[in-house]
Amino acid sequence: MSEFTTTEVIRTEGLIKRFGAVTALSGVSLYLRRGEVLGLVGDNGAGKSTLIKILTGFLQPDEGRIFIDGKEVRLRSVSHARSLGIETVYQDLALINELSVYHNMFLKRESLLNPFPLLNNQRMRRLAREYLGHMGVNIPSVDTEVAQLSGGQRQSIAIARAVYSQARILLLDEPLAAMGAKEGSLIMNLIRTLKSEGQVSIMMIAHNYAQVLEICDRVNLLQHGRIALDKPAAETSVEELTELVMREYRAGANQHRRAAAGL
Amino acid sequence: MAEDVLFAPPVKTEPEPMPKRPNSWLRVARLFLRQREASIVVVAIALIIYFQFSNQAFLSTQNLRTLSQFVAATAIISAGEVMLLICGEIDLSVGQVYALAPFIMYFANQAGLPLLVGLILGLIVCALVGLFNGLITVMLKVPSFITTLGTLFLINGLTLTISQGFPVLTPSEGWVNEILGHAAYAEIIWAVAIAVVMQIVLSWTRWGLHTVATGGNLLGASEVGVNVARIKIGNFILCSVLGGFAGTLEAFRITSIDPLAGGTDIMFMAVAGAVIGGTALTGGLGTIVGAFLGTLVLSILRDGFTLLGVSAFTFDIILGAAILVAMVLNVRLRLWREAGRE
Ligand SMILES: Nc1ncnc2c1ncn2[C@@H]1O[C@H](COP(=O)(O)OP(=O)(O)OP(=O)(O)O)[C@@H](O)[C@H]1O
Ligand SMILES: [Mg+2]
Numbered sequence: 001m002s003e004f005t006t007t008e009v010i011r012t013e014g015l016i017k018r019f020g021a022v023t024a025l026s027g028v029s030l031y032l033r034r035g036e037v038l039g040l041v042g043d044n045g046a047g048k049s050t051l052i053k054i055l056t057g058f059l060q061p062d063e064g065r066i067f068i069d070g071k072e073v074r075l076r077s078v079s080h081a082r083s084l085g086i087e088t089v090y091q092d093l094a095l096i097n098e099l100s101v102y103h104n105m106f107l108k109r110e111s112l113l114n115p116f117p118l119l120n121n122q123r124m125r126r127l128a129r130e131y132l133g134h135m136g137v138n139i140p141s142v143d144t145e146v147a148q149l150s151g152g153q154r155q156s157i158a159i160a161r162a163v164y165s166q167a168r169i170l171l172l173d174e175p176l177a178a179m180g181a182k183e184g185s186l187i188m189n190l191i192r193t194l195k196s197e198g199q200v201s202i203m204m205i206a207h208n209y210a211q212v213l214e215i216c217d218r219v220n221l222l223q224h225g226r227i228a229l230d231k232p233a234a235e236t237s238v239e240e241l242t243e244l245v246m247r248e249y250r251a252g253a254n255q256h257r258r259a260a261a262g263l
Numbered sequence: 264m265a266e267d268v269l270f271a272p273p274v275k276t277e278p279e280p281m282p283k284r285p286n287s288w289l290r291v292a293r294l295f296l297r298q299r300e301a302s303i304v305v306v307a308i309a310l311i312i313y314f315q316f317s318n319q320a321f322l323s324t325q326n327l328r329t330l331s332q333f334v335a336a337t338a339i340i341s342a343g344e345v346m347l348l349i350c351g352e353i354d355l356s357v358g359q360v361y362a363l364a365p366f367i368m369y370f371a372n373q374a375g376l377p378l379l380v381g382l383i384l385g386l387i388v389c390a391l392v393g394l395f396n397g398l399i400t401v402m403l404k405v406p407s408f409i410t411t412l413g414t415l416f417l418i419n420g421l422t423l424t425i426s427q428g429f430p431v432l433t434p435s436e437g438w439v440n441e442i443l444g445h446a447a448y449a450e451i452i453w454a455v456a457i458a459v460v461m462q463i464v465l466s467w468t469r470w471g472l473h474t475v476a477t478g479g480n481l482l483g484a485s486e487v488g489v490n491v492a493r494i495k496i497g498n499f500i501l502c503s504v505l506g507g508f509a510g511t512l513e514a515f516r517i518t519s520i521d522p523l524a525g526g527t528d529i530m531f532m533a534v535a536g537a538v539i540g541g542t543a544l545t546g547g548l549g550t551i552v553g554a555f556l557g558t559l560v561l562s563i564l565r566d567g568f569t570l571l572g573v574s575a576f577t578f579d580i581i582l583g584a585a586i587l588v589a590m591v592l593n594v595r596l597r598l599w600r601e602a603g604r605e
Contacts, residue, residue: 058486078488094483096476098547107476108488110469118467 007034008070009169009201010055015064016225017050024050026225028064032169035198037191039216039233040205043245046222048205049091052171055203056088057081068169079108087167089175091205093158097147101139102128104146105161131164132156136186151178159187163194170194172204176211191215209238223248303540303556307563314567321570328447332516333562334555335450336361336525339509340533341540341554342461343502348537349465350491350498351478351546352407354396357506357533359418360389361525364507365433365514366426372434379439382511386504392418393503397496407499415527426522433518444515453512454555457505462551474498478546535586536561561586 010032017025024047032038042048053059055066057075065072068084075081095104102121105128111120128142137156139149146154155178162170172191176184192215194200206212212219213233221229221244229236229244295301314321340357347354364385371381396414400407433440444450465471476484477491485491506525514520538544539560540553564585568578 053486056486078486079490082488088486090483090486092483092486094480094486096479096483096547098475098479099472103472107472107484110472112469117469118463119469119472121467 008032009034009068010203011067011070012051012055013065013067015051015054015061015066017047017054017059017061023225025054025061025064028222028225028227030220030227030230032201032203034201035195036218037195037202037204037216039212039219040203040222041207041209041212041219041241042222043248047225048222049173051222052088052090052173052203052205055081055171056086082108082167085166085168086171087162087165087169088171089155089158089162089173091173091177093154095146095154095158098145100143100145101132101149101157102142104157105131105142105164107161109165127164128160131160135160135163135190137183152180152183155179156183156187159190163190168200170200170202170204172202174205174207176206176208188215209241213238221245300541300550300553300556303553303560307556307560310560310563310567314563314570317567318570321567326566326570330562330566331448331451333566334559335454336509336513337529337532337536337562338454338555338558339457339512340502340506340529341536341558342458342551343498343505344530344533345537345540345542345549345551345554346461346465346474346498347407347502348534348542348544349478349546349549350474350495351481352400352495352499353411353534353544354393354499354502354506355408355411355527355530356392356396356414356418357411357502358525358527358530359415359422360392360503360506361510361513361529362522363392363418363422363510364389365511365520365524366422366431366522368511368514369431369434369520370425378434378436382443385511386507389503389507390500393500394496396503397499400499401492401495419526422522426520428522430519430521433514433520435518440515444512445518450512450516453508458551458555465551470494470497475547478548480547532561533558539586 008031011030013029015025015028016023028047028051030038040048040051050059054061055075057078057080060075066075067073068086073084075084096107099107102125106124111123111127112118113120125142132139132142135156137153137160139153139157146157149157155175159172159175162172175187179187188211191202191204194202195215195217204212204216213236216233218230218232219236219241220227221241223244228248229241311321320326340361343357344354364382367385367388368378368381371384372378376384392414396407396411399405399410399413442449444453465474473484473489473494476487476489477494481491509529510525513524533554536558537549537554538557540550540555540557542549542554561582564582565578568581573581
């Protein structure tokens with residue numbers, strides 16, 4: 001046990017988050033090991049994005065504890081989480097349409113022309129070009145406004161922003177949602193490369209179970225705001241995950257039917 | 264949507280590698296037209312030509328000085344409003360701090376403090392008004408339109424109370440007065456300097472970048488870690504301070520301090536100037552240079568029609584129509600320019 005805790009980069013205990021009457025998380029306890037790729041799956045509205053936003057410091061949990069590298073922390077803000085090495089690709093991508101690709105990629109970690117407080121656009125432009133080239137992403141120019149890019153291109157930029165930030169912990173909320181086949185496999189390869197380098201730990205949300213099982217070391221299923229299943233990817237299957245989700249769905253549907261019948 | 268971004272650095276206008284060197288004249292023209300401000304420059308030049316043909320006195324030294332006085336104070340305020348509009352807010356009360364700041368300076372001076380200290384005290388009070396506007400808007404989630412409508416009346420009442428409704432003479436301290444607006448063209452020099460500095464802040468600093476991000480995508484910006492509350496409150500303070508400074512310059516220029524100076528007139532002129540200059544009321548888009556040029560166009564209209572002897576009643580009708588025409592023209596030219604982009 002003690003041997004494991006030292007390699008855990010994230011551990012949560014009993015995270016609870018409510019939005020008014022809605023309880024999005026009702027006691028999430030999970031962990032992420034160093035160098036591991038953890039897949040987080042679950043239905044729409046299961047609370048996956050809420051969990052990510054708590055781990056990135058954007059939302060504060062109502063109850064529960066968070067440990068980073070074995071030390072308990074209260075993540076005060078996104079900047080605080082970032083200072084601990086956590087970077088995120090949000091489901092909504094968090095891109096600014098009015099800004100260029102490279103300004104988006106360096107938002108909140110801009111290069112400055114020291115000692116002047118002026119932006120070092122040359123450097124940011126060059127690095128952005130370098131990163132996107134490295135990733136194999138095709139965009140017209142890093143000067144393009146993000147508004148003019150396609151959904152997949154936008155997603156690539158959000159991913160590049162997180163991946164090339166020297167983060168130790170990457171939280172990816174449906175990073176493949178808007179990707180075409182080619183771009184999708186580029187990103188899958190990128191995650192594989194990161195995994196083989198072993199420097200970063202990744203938590204990745206996806207709806208495509210096959211993709212999750214292919215790339216992740218371990219899978220967590222989030223249901224009704226709790227972790228309902230935690231298995232190494234090799235020990236579970238698309239069928240098992242589907243069956244678990246469908247069972248829940250049927251149970252919910254039956255409950256509805258009973259309620260409708262006044263039982 | 265597909266507008267050129269002025270927040271990008273100068274190098275961005277470097278021409279894409281072109282196969283053969285086409286007509287260099289055409290290239291210059293195209294580079295110029297790619298700038299968002301190009302259309303407003305065209306409008307301004309057209310107006311200048313029209314008024315000069317209508318009345319030879321338009322480009323006389325005398326009238327240019329009058330014109331510069333029309334432009335200066337409004338342009339300073341519009342620089343502040345642009346920053347606020349870009350981050351998705353507005354300040355309706357800026358015309359009231361415009362009147363308040365010189366009174367604070369006056370009373371400080373009466374109490375024996377040097378004028379410069381009085382000026383700084385006035386600006387501090389403006390900053391507090393901006394802070395108040397920002398805190399109410401951001402923390403209590405009141406739309407800034409409402410918050411600043413409230414402070415508009417509040418500050419107006421305050422100024423009228425402390426002045427008892429009467430104008431006073433601006434105290435005199437020689438060179439201080441000259442530099443701060445009394446010397447010929449002093450005010451417009453301040454206005455240009457402020458516009459240049461603010462454009463640099465907007466285009467080449469983190470503050471400017473985060474201001475655009477806040478107005479462009481409030482949720483996204485905060486997800487990335489931009490402190491959107493700080494950005495908004497900061498820009499409220501900035502706008503208020505610029506308003507107070509503009510009012511103080513004007514007080515030095517006309518050598519009297521009027522509790523009814525500025526008001527909603529100058530505030531709406533500044534906002535109209537910003538919008539004519541390409542600032543979107545929905546946030547995320549706008550430039551200080553554009554707002555300066557927009558204010559210039561409005562001032563040319565006002566000055567030109569005054570010179571033509573149009574009566575005060577018909578003047579407002581013409582001005583209103585002209586604002587609409589200027590905006591429509593600006594939008595048309597912009598669309599035309601974008602269509603011309605490959
Ligand atoms: N800001 C919010 N205000 C109110 N309710 C919210 C908010 N954010 C999330 N919720 C609610 O919390 C629950 C979980 O939402 P969440 O976005 O975490 O789901 P998800 O698992 O990411 O779903 P999806 O697969 O559709 O992205 C939902 O019922 C949602 O309506
Ligand atoms: Mg989600």
